Amino acid sequence: MRFKFPILLLLLALSLNSCVSVQVKDNTVTKVSQENKKPKNIILMIGDGMGLSQVSAAIYYKNGKPNFERFSTIGLSKTSSASDLITDSAAGATVFSTGVKTYNGAIGVNQDTLAVPTIVEQLSTRRLATGIVATSSIQHATPASFYAHVKSRRMYDEITEFAPNSGVNFFAGGGLKFFNQRKDGKDLLAEMKAKDYELITNQLPKTPSEKNELILLAEDGMPKMSQGRGDFLPNATKLALEKLSKNEKGFFLMVEGSQIDWGGHDNDADYLIEELLDFDKTLGVALDFAKQNGETLVIVTADHETGGFTLASDGSDYNKIKPTFSTTGHSGTMVPVFAEGPGAFLFNGIYESTEIYHKMMALFDK
Template sequence: MKNLLLLLFLCTSVIGWAQTPLANQKKPKNIILLIGDGMGLSQVSAGFYFNDETSNFERFTNIGLIKTSSSAELVTDSAAGATAFASGVKSYNGAVGVDSDTNSVPTIIELLSKRNYATGVISTSSVVHATPAAFYAHVFRRSMYEAIAENLAKSEVDFIAGGGSQFFDRREDGKDLFEDFRKNNFEIHTESLPDKVSKKKQLILLADNAMPKMIEGRGDFLPESTQLGIDYLSANKQGFFLVVEGSQIDWGGHGNEADYLIGEQLDFDKTIGVALDFAKKNGETLVIVTADHETGGFTLAASENDYNTIKPSFSTGGHSATLIPVFAYGPGASSFNGIYENTEIFHKMMSLLQKK
């Protein structure tokens, strides 16, 4: 009987701990959200088996899973997946910052900018691609790149780094959006990452469209731009929100190219280390790492009967419906444990950033 009572007490305690409301948790001043586009659990695992260094994923102790279906499809695309993160609503595949009826929905960047947070967007794709776009733009179709670029020029984003310069100064409508950025106090870089930046807002576009692949010599653009973005945004006393996308993990999956995918995954892993190092030192920063969906049905199988050799393989050239891991570190990290809808990423972040 005593053992039964003890068991009931322990179960009740665990349930109570798991249901601790976000309002009672320590809250972060800053959030860094890292999105590995197309990154499922096998992609994360590849960073353990094909990495010369210890994977930065081993530094997380708070881990959850998200369900990723869009409003109309069981298997989401990047646009609907990122809109769920950025605005907390389920929408249709292809939707960027709009709901199922194509009505604009406010993004976390727009909401936080009104509260004087500094904000940033970094990507290894074009910055007008679906995932980064969902955090600042509102269009009913993800391929509306020139319209998305105009949305970015009118946004409150303070630090921007990635590719996509052609959508700003070589447009079909003849507009030069770089002039709009200059009028809005931006410093523009199109040749290389600066060693340091001024106090002006930053627009860094280093490719006409996407940045090069890692296996084609991109180098340390993603970890270095992330460090640069953190250095710039952390000067803001109110706090900051930074979203960083490892875009081309997805593209390696679509192409069923294991070397491409693994190179991008290792680059993303290294970038996570930059964010975690800052968070550990800063003490007021929440780091969240997740993905919009898995791409390629990627798996790490034994090679024939050789259980000491891993042979990466794929089951599709598209996306899959597998649950996606969420990793969190810093103030409020425990609220990301469990299994929940992808829209909860937005709601959990906003709850944690409520005024104290």
């Protein structure tokens, strides 16, 4: 194809800016996209224990096209912690919340057990809205790592004490008993209400509150999908987005499909796949919002893989899949990173898990 001189000059100028791409047809620029456009909002979605085989299960077991296939940018994350080749969820999530590799079991602290500021804390001081949604208790390793600082993930009562002053505008998950059935006798629900939180324990509301929200629908972890949890995760995500998007400065939302990991630990393929498909449905909520909003980056990844999950053949029958496991623990395999929206191109390639935090913060540092 031969270009007229003005078009050639334009292409030359654009080539000097690697963050701009164009399409040319019949000597006419038909599309210009700014890759260096930064997002106003970021949704980080963590499929706990979700490796590539877990993602692949959505392709084989979902009726219809998986939402995973809607992403245009895909990378790989190296998940080892500072203490072990194979990370746990605490160190794995602290990486995302602080950008620091730490020891297994650490919640928001470095190798010396010193608190490290989380992305939630940093953005809250800038008056961005923040939210945490999980199908575990909100004191479980992954959600806790975004607002608490303790030396051990099992310190659930101590983790809960960080909630009133966390700056988180929207909590949804389980974990009620750590607020009101405590060994120290403290009534942390009263403290939450004093901090302008509306407490909801019966069902997920249809519309967001004007106040901060603490939605605790289980004493500890939420029920399994097989136990009737229903659309809690996609609906809680939708509710969080409706609330947080009212903030003109922007928002950060962390959503965890917690029980993908639990199915892996149990070596229960049905459990794992049901939770994975629930997570995929939730991706659709986030992607639909981001597409309509135009200023939102959606990132999907995992802290580690659990179970050594494999979609093997059923013996010599290569037309039948038999899900299998190699461990009841975690594995050291790299995990996928999916990104869609402004800044997504930064998540191409293979990199340490710490880079996910640093890339997010770089996008927020406008």
